[in-house]
Amino acid sequence: MSGGKISFVIFLLILGLPVAGLNVLGPDITKWTSAFAERDGTGVPSAEAEAAIVDEPVDSLAWMDAVPGLRDSFSTDEITPERYVAIQEILRTEELLNPGEAQPDSALLALYAAARAPTRLAPYCAEVLEAVGLVCDVIRTETFQNRQGKWEILGQLGFIPAAALGDASAVENGRLLNARAVLPHSGDLLPANEPQTRIELLSQAQAFCNQLRDQFGNCVLSRVDFDVQELWITDLEALPAGTNPQRLETTVHFTVFADQTLLDAAGFSEAVSALVNPS
Amino acid sequence: MSDDRRQQNFAERLSRIAQERDEEPSAPNDPPRRDTSDFEYNAPRESHPIRNTLIWTILLAGLGTGGYFGWQALPPDLVALITGSDAENDDLVLGPENILETDTMSSEGPTLASPVVAQASGAPLNLEQIVANVSLTNGATQIAEITPIIRNARCDLRTPSSSEKVMGVRIENGGLTAPIHALSNAQLAQQLLANVHAVTQEGQNYVSDGGLGGAKNSVDVILTDTTAPIYLVLQNMGSGVIWNLHTAPEVTVAHVAIIGADFSGVANLQSDTTFEAVLVGDFVPPHQYGADDAARDCMVRPWRNPQPDWIGVRKAAAGDLSIQNQMYSYTKGYEAYNRWYKDALGVDAALNTVSLRDAAHVLLGPVPDSPIDYNAMAGQAIHMMPTDHQFTGDQASREAAVTDLQNRVLAAAIGGNISALDPPAMERTGQ
Numbered sequence: 001m002s003g004g005k006i007s008f009v010i011f012l013l014i015l016g017l018p019v020a021g022l023n024v025l026g027p028d029i030t031k032w033t034s035a036f037a038e039r040d041g042t043g044v045p046s047a048e049a050e051a052a053i054v055d056e057p058v059d060s061l062a063w064m065d066a067v068p069g070l071r072d073s074f075s076t077d078e079i080t081p082e083r084y085v086a087i088q089e090i091l092r093t094e095e096l097l098n099p100g101e102a103q104p105d106s107a108l109l110a111l112y113a114a115a116r117a118p119t120r121l122a123p124y125c126a127e128v129l130e131a132v133g134l135v136c137d138v139i140r141t142e143t144f145q146n147r148q149g150k151w152e153i154l155g156q157l158g159f160i161p162a163a164a165l166g167d168a169s170a171v172e173n174g175r176l177l178n179a180r181a182v183l184p185h186s187g188d189l190l191p192a193n194e195p196q197t198r199i200e201l202l203s204q205a206q207a208f209c210n211q212l213r214d215q216f217g218n219c220v221l222s223r224v225d226f227d228v229q230e231l232w233i234t235d236l237e238a239l240p241a242g243t244n245p246q247r248l249e250t251t252v253h254f255t256v257f258a259d260q261t262l263l264d265a266a267g268f269s270e271a272v273s274a275l276v277n278p279s
Numbered sequence: 280m281s282d283d284r285r286q287q288n289f290a291e292r293l294s295r296i297a298q299e300r301d302e303e304p305s306a307p308n309d310p311p312r313r314d315t316s317d318f319e320y321n322a323p324r325e326s327h328p329i330r331n332t333l334i335w336t337i338l339l340a341g342l343g344t345g346g347y348f349g350w351q352a353l354p355p356d357l358v359a360l361i362t363g364s365d366a367e368n369d370d371l372v373l374g375p376e377n378i379l380e381t382d383t384m385s386s387e388g389p390t391l392a393s394p395v396v397a398q399a400s401g402a403p404l405n406l407e408q409i410v411a412n413v414s415l416t417n418g419a420t421q422i423a424e425i426t427p428i429i430r431n432a433r434c435d436l437r438t439p440s441s442s443e444k445v446m447g448v449r450i451e452n453g454g455l456t457a458p459i460h461a462l463s464n465a466q467l468a469q470q471l472l473a474n475v476h477a478v479t480q481e482g483q484n485y486v487s488d489g490g491l492g493g494a495k496n497s498v499d500v501i502l503t504d505t506t507a508p509i510y511l512v513l514q515n516m517g518s519g520v521i522w523n524l525h526t527a528p529e530v531t532v533a534h535v536a537i538i539g540a541d542f543s544g545v546a547n548l549q550s551d552t553t554f555e556a557v558l559v560g561d562f563v564p565p566h567q568y569g570a571d572d573a574a575r576d577c578m579v580r581p582w583r584n585p586q587p588d589w590i591g592v593r594k595a596a597a598g599d600l601s602i603q604n605q606m607y608s609y610t611k612g613y614e615a616y617n618r619w620y621k622d623a624l625g626v627d628a629a630l631n632t633v634s635l636r637d638a639a640h641v642l643l644g645p646v647p648d649s650p651i652d653y654n655a656m657a658g659q660a661i662h663m664m665p666t667d668h669q670f671t672g673d674q675a676s677r678e679a680a681v682t683d684l685q686n687r688v689l690a691a692a693i694g695g696n697i698s699a700l701d702p703p704a705m706e707r708t709g710q
Contacts, residue, residue, distance in 0.1 A: 010334055079704070098694060105667070107464040108692065114475050115692040115700065122702040129707040137704035141479045162707065 063169065069176055073220045073255050074168050079137050079158035082255075083220065085202065087124045088228040089153040090246065096151050110143070113151045117141035121155035127195055131202035132221060133159030163206055166218025168257040175260040178222065179269040181208075181276035183250040189239075190247035193228050197248060201226075205252040208276055215271065216256045216263065223253035252276070375599035378590055385636050386591035386602070387609075388583060392454050393639035396501070398646075399631065406640050409501050411650035416497040416523060418456040418674035420657050425459070427665035428537070428544065428556045434577035436536050436555065436623050439510040443533050445624055446504065446643045447512035447632035449581050453496030453520040454639025459661065460670040460677040461519060461542045462493035467668070471689050478700045485697050493668065493681050495519040495542075497656065502526045504631075504644030508533035511643075512624065512632075514581035516559075519543040521661055527644070527651045537664075538581050544663025547654040556664050568604075572611040578619045582612035583634050 064071040072082035096113055097103060104112060118138050125136035139158040146152050168174065183201055191197045205224050213219035231245040254272055256263075353361075370378055383389055383403075391397050393415065394406035406413060439445050470492045477483045500522050502509060508531040513522045519541035526532060532549050537556040545554060562577040564570070571580055585592045585606045595603040613628070620628040633641045663669075668684055670677040693699050 006331075007334075010338060013338065101694075104691065105464045108468050108688065111468040111472050111475065111688070112692045114472055114479065115689065116694055118479055118702050119693075119695070119699045122705070125705040129705060134707050135704055136706075138702055139482070 067174060067176060067257075070168070070174075070257060073176065073222060074165055074218070074257065076160055076165070079135060079139065079160055081139065081156075081158065083161065083222050084139060084156040084158045084224075085124070085128050085132075086223065086225040087121050087155045087157060088226060089120060090146070090228055090230060091151045091153065093149075093151065109151075110145065113143040113145075113153065114141070117143050117153045117155060120153055121157065124155070124198075125157055125159075127199050127202065128157050128159050131199045132162060132206045132224075134162045135160040161221065163210060163221075164213070165220055166213040166216075168218045170217065171257050171259055173259045173261050174257045176255060177258055177263065177265050177268040178253060178255050179265070179272040180223075180251055180253045181272050183252055184277055189243075190229060190249055192244040193226070193246035193248045194244060198226060201248065201250045205250070208252065208272075209254055211275060212254055212256060212272070216258055216268075218257055220255040221252070222255040223251075225251040225253075227251065370593045370597040373597060375594040375597040375602065378593045378597060380590050384588065384590055386589065386594070387451065387636045388586065388589050389635040390637040391635060391639065392637070396640040396642050397633050397635050397638045398642040399633050404642065404646065406499075407650065408646060409503075409640070409642055409650055410499075410525060410653040413653045414655040414657065416455045416457060416499075416521070416656045418458055418677075420458040420655075422458055422546075422656060422671060423658050423660045425544070425665075425669055425671065426660050426662045428554060428662050430561060430664055431555050431557045432561070434557065434562050434579065436557065437534055437553070439534070439624055439626075442507060443510040444504065444507035445510045445512065445626045445631060446502075447514060447628070447630075448498070448500055448522075448638075448641050448643070449514040449583055449628070449632055449634045450498065450517075450520070450638050450641075451515065451583075451636045452517040453498040453515070454637055455497040455499070456674075457495040457497040457519075457521040458656070458671060458674075458677075459495045459521060459544075459663070460493035460668075460681050461495060461663070461666050462668050462681070463542070463666045464668075466492055467685065467688055471685060471692070474689075475692075475700060485700060487682075487686070492685075493670070495521055497521045497523055498638055499523050499525060499640040499653075501640065501642045501651070502530050502532060502644055503642065503647050503651070505529040509643075510624070511535045512538065513543075513545065514538040515543065516540050516581055516583075519664075521546055521656070521663070523547055523654065523656050524549075525651065525654045527647055530644070538579055539664070540580065542664045542666045544661045546656045546659045546661045548662065554662060558664060568608055569611075571615050572608065574615040574618045576619070578615045580612065580616060582609055582616045583636075584613040584617075584629065585609050 061071055061075055061077075064074060069082060072080035093103065093109060096109070096116065118141055121141060122138050125133075125138070128136040136157055136159045138155055140156040142154045144152055183204060185191050191201065202224060206221055209219040209221040227249045229247050229249060231239075231243075231247065236243060236245055256268060258268065380386060383391060383395075389397065391403055394413075396404040396406050396409055398404065474486060478485050495518060498520055500511070500513065502511070502524065505527070511524075511532055511534065513520070513535065515538075517540065519539060520543045522535075522537070522543070522545045524532065524535075524545065524547045526549060532552045535545055535548065535552055535554040537543050537545060537554070538559065539556070540559040542558070543556065548554060557579055559580050563580050566580065571578065571582065587593075589606075591602050591606050591609075595606045617628040620626075631643070633643065668681075670680045672680075689697070
């Protein structure tokens with residue numbers, strides 16, 4: 001076959017195969033397009049559907065859905081998993097039980113710890129409300145027995161921020177940026193794990209966030225981790241009697257929504273470090 | 280005349296330009312040269328190897344891709360018809376997704392429901408061929424009492440004597456409902472913890488009916504082998520089994536060893552039969568993938584050896600990588616178990632043993648000439664591994680007792696009402 005004839009056959013194949021395919025698969029293709037239309041909701045809406053659309057309240061924050069995590073960070077209508085204070089308790093078994101309560105079978109202790117965790121951690125919400133929150137709720141708890149045989153109760157207290165977050169809607173080319181920093185402390189010892197200390201640390205974290213808001217236009221105090229560390233007996237012997245053996249290392253997470261052409265993650269981390277721990 | 284002079288000058292200039300370009304000038308009177316075309320058969324042929332190769336490559340690649348996916352989309356039976364192979368016996372052609380479990384064959388082996396009787400070799404039998412006066416165990420069967428079996432704490436089963444014949448049953452689950460609920464505090468806590476975590480970690484409402492624990496099953500073990508006193512090894516991996524023994528005349532059961540992953544027991548023992556029980560969890564930690572691959576002392580988790588007719592094995596052969604891993608793990612687990620079994624009992628774990636996933640009735644020995652009497656569990660004592668909570672009685676009362684136990688333990692664990700698992704949100708006041 002000459003080159004010209006071959007080229008002609010190729011041309012016919014290229015032209016004919018899609019036509020043949022459409023003829024063979026035509027009904028199926030109709031089904032696919034129908035399925036796509038149903039899935040995408042692009043079909044012609046009924047009168048009831050149109051009425052429902054009209055009656056649906058306008059969501060003023062819908063624009064936030066374009067950026068994953070933005071609504072959870074900046075919405076102040078509800079508690080979200082993107083804003084919480086992480087609390088930790090370390091307890092001996094007898095501290096897990098109520099005064100005078102008989103110790104249950106050891107196989108049931110893990111259940112006792114898990115079942116009592118929400119009630120134990122809920123009172124910490126009072127501190128969150130005093131420092132940073134308008135509304136606070138225990139959104140997650142986790143418990144386990146550590147190597148020392150003590151029970152560790154971890155909890156996340158979600159909150160609606162009391163402070164203004166700034167205007168995220170004014171940001172162009174916006175991108176969520178996160179950075180964290182360990183709050184500074186004076187002296188050799190970490191701060192004691194006490195209510196007033198925790199309130200002060202939360203207030204300090206919020207103050208830093210306010211400064212970041214002034215600098216970048218918005219800021220969310222997205223997470224505060226209270227990591228409880230217990231001093232060893234040998235450490236306590238060198239300290240005044242009555243020293244609280246449980247100390248707090250506090251890590252704070254900040255989130256801003258910034259123009260990605262003007263600020264990147266590294267730049268934001270540097271700004272947070274310079275603010276929280278100026279050298 | 281002057282026009283002729285200009286034409287001549289122009290021709291001379293063209294000639295000079297052509298000479299400078301090393302071209303042969305055309306005579307002024309030559310006919311104008313025509314453009315040639317590929318579609319003119321007398322035109323000179325040009326070769327385009329790169330272009331043609333590219334076209335053919337794209338065309339063949341398109342046809343090949345379309346052909347591949349088209350072939351894959353064909354129904355298996357049509358593929359088998361075209362290729363001339365037998366689809367049912369060619370798992371590779373079928374593909375793993377088309378190898379489906381049946382009523383009697385699961386991914387992990389045969390599942391034989393009552394009244395089918397499993398045996399070591401040969402086709403399953405009907406219960407009426409083996410026993411007479413059948414009164415099947417069920418959830419309403421009234422037993423006399425529960426007699427505790429002290430669990431073997433050293434993993435040292437009695438060694439079979441040379442005159443004894445080791446026979447066994449190895450299953451996952453029993454096919455009859457046993458009239459007992461039994462569960463330990465650890466099992467209770469595990470179940471309630473899952474319910475609590477659903478609230479405290481996943482934000483769900485508390486669901487109290489998240490699976491009642493402690494239900495047990497039963498299996499009829501029919502013994503007809505009279506060649507030697509039987510050393511009977513009853514093994515299972517799933518929830519506890521109450522093994523109900525039925526012995527033909529002249530059959531002697533010298534010893535019963537129960538190896539169970541849950542609290543199990545045995546009924547209708549002969550009066551001289553000795554017995555002991557091993558709880559897998561006393562010696563082997565909860566199973567994780569690959570944990571049982573290595574042989575070790577007291578590896579008592581009774582794995583079953585994958586067989587070619589298992590759906591799982593067929594899927595693995597057909598290329599399902601996940602099932603291949605699973606079957607590999609089963610095989611390695613069985614090898615480790617078999618090593619311990621041979622050390623402990625002196626015989627291979629497959630010898631004289633009926634092995635399947637689920638069974639209601641098992642025959643160990645030849646089919647009797649005439650059906651033997653069925654030993655009902657009703658009115659009998661059950662020798663059983665003791666645990667923290669055991670309940671007898673009818674099905675409804677046992678389930679009510681387990682529910683009540685769960686509620687009491689959960690309330691004590693919370694130290695209050697179930698609503699305490701999800702305390703209300705707090706709002707800032709004042710300011």
